[in-house]
Amino acid sequence: AQSVAQPEDQVNVAEGNPLTVKCTYSVSGNPYLFWYVQYPNRGLQFLLKYITGDNLVKGSYGFEAEFNKSQTSFHLKKPSALVSDSALYFCALYFWAAGNKLTFGGGTRVLVKP
Amino acid sequence: NAGVTQTPKFRVLKTGQSMTLLCAQDMNHEYMYWYRQDPGMGLRLIHYSVGEGTTAKGEVPDGYNVSRLKKQNFLLGLESAAPSQTSVYFCASSGAGGGPFRETQYFGPGTRLLVL
Numbered sequence: 001a002q003s004v005a006q007p008e009d010q011v012n013v014a015e016g017n018p019l020t021v022k023c024t025y026s027v028s029g030n031p032y033l034f035w036y037v038q039y040p041n042r043g044l045q046f047l048l049k050y051i052t053g054d055n056l057v058k059g060s061y062g063f064e065a066e067f068n069k070s071q072t073s074f075h076l077k078k079p080s081a082l083v084s085d086s087a088l089y090f091c092a093l094y095f096w097a098a099g100n101k102l103t104f105g106g107g108t109r110v111l112v113k114p
Numbered sequence: 115n116a117g118v119t120q121t122p123k124f125r126v127l128k129t130g131q132s133m134t135l136l137c138a139q140d141m142n143h144e145y146m147y148w149y150r151q152d153p154g155m156g157l158r159l160i161h162y163s164v165g166e167g168t169t170a171k172g173e174v175p176d177g178y179n180v181s182r183l184k185k186q187n188f189l190l191g192l193e194s195a196a197p198s199q200t201s202v203y204f205c206a207s208s209g210a211g212g213g214p215f216r217e218t219q220y221f222g223p224g225t226r227l228l229v230l
Contacts (some may be wrong), residue, residue: 009154032216043204043221044157051216077217090156094215100171102215104156 002027002098004091006105021083021108023074023091033074033092034102035065039087047089050064050074061085081112120205126228127195135190135225137205146188146215148172148180150201150225157204159204163188164214166181195229204227 013019015104026113027032032051036044048059055067065076074091127133137146144165148227149157149172159172161180169180171197179191179197196215203225211217 004156014130034218036221041223043223044206044219045221046218069214092156100162100170100214101159102219104158106154 001097002029002031002093002103004093004103004105004106006089008105008108010109010111013081013110015083015112015114016080019076019109019110019112021076021089021091023105025072025074025091025093027072027093027095027098029095029097030069032104033067034092034094035059035063035074035076036090036092037087038077038090038107044090047076052086063111081110083112083114086110086112118205118207118220119220119223120203120225122225123193124228126230127192128230129196132191132193133227134135135203135205135227136193136209137190137222139188139207139209139220140186141207141209141220142185143220144185144210145205145217146182147206147208147214147219147224148188148190148200149179149204150174151204151208160190160203160213170223174206182187187188197229200227200229 034049035047050067058064147162148160163182166185205222206219208217208219
């Protein structure tokens with residue numbers, strides 16, 4: 001069965017410092033991987049996705065993520081965090097052999113302090 | 115261009131009552147989805163639709179029914195609400211592209227449902 005893990009419930013970072021949100025997955029093959037962000041009382045917004053090709057994916061708002069097949073990880077990164085990046089971040093996975101579904105991680109809350 | 119809209123925004127039900135949540139999208143998307151979000155569990159798929167007149171079950175379909183009579187609308191019904199259905203419900207849509215779940219999903223703002 002496919003699964004997505006976000007090992008940190010919360011990440012605290014000072015404004016201007018690098019931000020990393022971790023995601024690992026478990027499938028036997030090549031998945032589609034997504035990052036979404038949820039601001040308070042809002043729906044999820046797409047940040048970026050990996051399908052194939054370059055392992056470094058650039059997305060919205062200065063975010064990027066690196067696909068690492070050997071470590072089965074897809075960590076989200078931002079070189080310099082902003083207070084406005086404070087939100088709930090979700091990693092999600094689609095794998096063709098597992099059927100029609102998008103599996104979400106439990107979410108990581110990011111708090112960027114001024 | 116409103117994107118994906120949901121009504122109502124908030125609702126309180128008593129156990130056993132019924133209600134319908136409405137989702138509308140103006141992006142001409144083929145695929146539409148209903149999710150529920152519970153603390154620490156991410157989003158879980160309730161039902162989805164790959165086109166007008168078609169629906170399919172997701173991971174947690176029990177207690178819910180859906181209909182997609184028009185391409186732009188996707189309705190989620192609770193026939194007899196239970197406290198376990200207290201949750202935040204999100205509708206999403208995506209374009210045809212490579213197929214359902216493979217493309218970027220666009221989410222509505224959510225409906226907060228409390229079942230007493």
